Amino acid sequence: MAEMNNLQLHLPEGINYECTGCGKCCGGWAVPMTEVDYERISKVDWGERLPKFQATSLYRPLKDYEKQGTPYTHAIKESATGQCPFVVDNLCFIHSQFDSETKPSICQLFPYSFNETPSGVYATVSFVSMGVIHNSGKPLAEQRDYMTKKFSDFQTLYPGHHPNWAKLEMTNGKPISWDEYLVVESEIVSSLQNRELSLENRFREASEKLLARVRGVSSAPVSAATEARSSSGLKPLDHHLLLTLHKMYFPTKLQGRGDGDFKVMRFLQQIAFRGIGNKFRVALPSAFYTLGDLSAVAWDDKDPDIESLLYRYFYSRIFAKLYFGAGFGQLTVITGFHHLGLLYALVKMQSKALALSRGVNKVSYVDVVAAIRQLEKRMGETSVDGMAAAVFELLMFSSSRLDRILSAA
Numbered sequence: 001m002a003e004m005n006n007l008q009l010h011l012p013e014g015i016n017y018e019c020t021g022c023g024k025c026c027g028g029w030a031v032p033m034t035e036v037d038y039e040r041i042s043k044v045d046w047g048e049r050l051p052k053f054q055a056t057s058l059y060r061p062l063k064d065y066e067k068q069g070t071p072y073t074h075a076i077k078e079s080a081t082g083q084c085p086f087v088v089d090n091l092c093f094i095h096s097q098f099d100s101e102t103k104p105s106i107c108q109l110f111p112y113s114f115n116e117t118p119s120g121v122y123a124t125v126s127f128v129s130m131g132v133i134h135n136s137g138k139p140l141a142e143q144r145d146y147m148t149k150k151f152s153d154f155q156t157l158y159p160g161h162h163p164n165w166a167k168l169e170m171t172n173g174k175p176i177s178w179d180e181y182l183v184v185e186s187e188i189v190s191s192l193q194n195r196e197l198s199l200e201n202r203f204r205e206a207s208e209k210l211l212a213r214v215r216g217v218s219s220a221p222v223s224a225a226t227e228a229r230s231s232s233g234l235k236p237l238d239h240h241l242l243l244t245l246h247k248m249y250f251p252t253k254l255q256g257r258g259d260g261d262f263k264v265m266r267f268l269q270q271i272a273f274r275g276i277g278n279k280f281r282v283a284l285p286s287a288f289y290t291l292g293d294l295s296a297v298a299w300d301d302k303d304p305d306i307e308s309l310l311y312r313y314f315y316s317r318i319f320a321k322l323y324f325g326a327g328f329g330q331l332t333v334i335t336g337f338h339h340l341g342l343l344y345a346l347v348k349m350q351s352k353a354l355a356l357s358r359g360v361n362k363v364s365y366v367d368v369v370a371a372i373r374q375l376e377k378r379m380g381e382t383s384v385d386g387m388a389a390a391v392f393e394l395l396m397f398s399s400s401r402l403d404r405i406l407s408a409a
């Protein structure tokens with residue numbers, strides 16, 4: 001068994017993974033490589049092995065902002081269709097010609113991710129993978145030896161991965177210890193697992209619990225009746241926040257690492273130049289839809305496949321602590337959780353827009369799969385710096401803003 005440096009490895013419940021060999025994970029991004037990856041792979045004469053590689057430029061150096069905070073120096077250029085050029089007959093040509101260890105390090109690790117915290121290392125998997133989306137294969141919790149080996153590979157690739165969890169707050173000015181946080185997290189997860197409520201009401205219930213804890217009062221349970229409430233109407237700032245986050249996480253053009261970060265100045269300019277009352281529109285590459293268009297589309301989060309996918313996606317981010325503190329933009333717990341709630345609203349809106357673009361007025365599992373995969377891809381490539389985090393704290397602390405946005409989605 002690989003060295004764990006005495007770190008306890010935590011594996012999520014109910015998350016399965018096995019590669020289905022569909023080849024779909026190998027597209028939509030320029031695969032980054034370390035210097036060692038680049039030297040190993042670029043010295044092979046690929047044109048000699050397959051004519052399609054002759055006279056083809058396969059690699060590019062990363063730009064400075066793409067390299068920042070990463071171990072990578074180069075990328076494999078995407079083909080015109082957005083796929084990695086090494087996908088041949090749905091399989092990795094590098095792997096088929098050599099072995100798994102010859103592939104770029106990131107591909108060897110994919111779809112696993114590991115997050116070191118004061119109570120050990122929390123593992124999860126990327127929802128870009130179709131195997132993960134469909135929950136294929138054995139539960140991760142039953143693959144401990146393999147996961148330990150993968151964590152050892154991760155440590156080799158990211159030797160400096162020691163996130164700083166020293167400053168932990170429920171909300172600005174309200175510190176919380178790590179042990180207290182773990183109790184809070186179990187409350188969030190119990191709300192997320194409350195299958196008597198719709199998913200959006202599970203977010204509302206958890207939000208109420210978090211805010212009640214800060215105020216030192218007990219929270220009122222969210223009842224199923226809340227679901228019948230109609231949209232209470234978005235405020236202008238809600239529109240701008242949604243518009244900016246939608247552009248960041250669901251861009252209409254392919255973007256690379258860092259291209260879609262939350263830019264505070266751009267956000268303020270949008271408010272200044274477009275007017276505070278600007279209408280929110282969900283843009284796809286081929287069309288755009290207003291909230292009125294989307295409200296006519298049926299959404300059934302009680303559909304077992306849709307419910308399971310959405311539950312697993314949000315549970316996975318919470319379990320792996322990838323939504324607050326060192327796991328995401330150094331946000332406070334409440335703001336980090338509300339940001340997840342907004343992501344749920346955006347996934348719902350994007351799924352409805354995708355359904356409309358297919359000419360139907362009911363969201364199906366395929367729409368939600370496409371929205372979740374796109375979101376997951378962008379989450380790995382965007383960041384929230386100190387100034388952006390301050391704006392997030394200002395705009396996302398409010399449970400009523402989350403409530404309005406969930407109602408309008």
Ligand code: SF4
Pocket residue numbers: 025026027031084085086087091092093094095103104107
């Ligand atoms: S190098 Fe291989 S595994 Fe990596 S993205 Fe390309 S085809 Fe997929």
